Amino acid sequence: MSSTSSPGRGRPARLDRSGTVDTALELLDSLGLDDLTMRRLADSLGVRAGALYRHFATKRDLLTAMAERMLADIPAPRADGDWEERLAGLARAMRTALLAHRDGARVYAGTHSTGAHTLRFSDTVTGVLREAGFADEDAARALMAVVNFTVGHTLEEQAALRPGDEGTADPEPLRQAVESGTFHHLVAALPTLTSTDFTAHFEFGLRLLVHGLRALRESGTQRDPGGV
Amino acid sequence: MSSTSSPGRGRPARLDRSGTVDTALELLDSLGLDDLTMRRLADSLGVRAGALYRHFATKRDLLTAMAERMLADIPAPRADGDWEERLAGLARAMRTALLAHRDGARVYAGTHSTGAHTLRFSDTVTGVLREAGFADEDAARALMAVVNFTVGHTLEEQAALRPGDEGTADPEPLRQAVESGTFHHLVAALPTLTSTDFTAHFEFGLRLLVHGLRALRESGTQRDPGGV
């Protein structure tokens, strides 16, 4: 169970930043974000809540460190494939990293990490686009568009999958409201909207973004055709 | 000020669902989501916290009603313009509705409303796409892609604008980390990434999605060319 440094015999020599984040992520997976408290985390570490504040100025600080750690799971992108496939691969890797932890997207969306993993990911995405010939400004905006879509999608995906409270896993109230009303376009869309094939939903949106970027690239700067 | 039923003379006849949501949105604007508590809302209504539970089973229920009310501000779409302009207009209207309240995107993202305004908005977007010739499944997936991007973007926009805690309004730590490291692609993107012209960022992503949909429409079903 105890994974990292100093398994501890007599005095546990307990708290360090990295190990605390590990335990916090395990607790997140078993309890969910709403039940992850500083007190419960302290219990898991064999310590009182106040001791956590020697390593994290605030709970938000802890959550930021957790978000940053989640992005560490993103593997370095394979160098093969064209820019479209590499960009899509990076977006998929981000979704996968967020899905890897319960409420992962909520944790990520609620923080603003500027850690090394976050910067590395942003740098990689920007690099794929710049090397494909996109202007710096377009590369930056494309990064934001892809990340914002991915976070928005995964937020929705994890919200829909959790047993929550009302009408999420159970589409009955929505179905009823739709069929009784005048929302006939929505009725046609319902089978897809209530589908749980979130990968298909994600791929659809991702394809739209990539297509849009391809069109922008072809209409814009067509300098350096061919090349690497 | 008192809008709905029974303005009340002697005894305020105080609580009703609709007025409570109004007051909650006002309180949200002045305090922010983190400081919006059931007790403070009760104070604003001249009532004790327990009384709120006669109208809302839970705080989450209240927040869902607030999210639903926010979408009521979305005006009916103008009938002029082609499907691309109408779709873009609806996405812009949603962003505007979320921006209209402090932490609006966070409130919306944290809930799962199936109220009339949410359904009407979804029905309208789906209708624009179906009438443009998209298959039901594509219309549904396009709705989700546009909404998820819009929510993700606005979440980011409101997070960046709030005076928060660390390195959000102040890009110094990020700038330093970037310049000291080997993230040279990110350095090129920095001026755009730290720009506060969020409308430009939003429009860029929205254009990508619309371009992608146009390509899909032209490659896919080209039945019923011309005509309304």
Next chain:
DNA sequence: ACCTGAACACCGTTCAAGT
């Protein structure tokens, strides 16, 4: 019928005091 009072079981955070 609708609200109050009071409680239950918690929170995040701080800080003197111990070791």
Next chain:
DNA sequence: ACCTGAACACCGTTCAAGT
């Protein structure tokens, strides 16, 4: 130097009792 104990100022939610 690092952690405990104990407190401060709160939370969301429930429910008997009042009116």
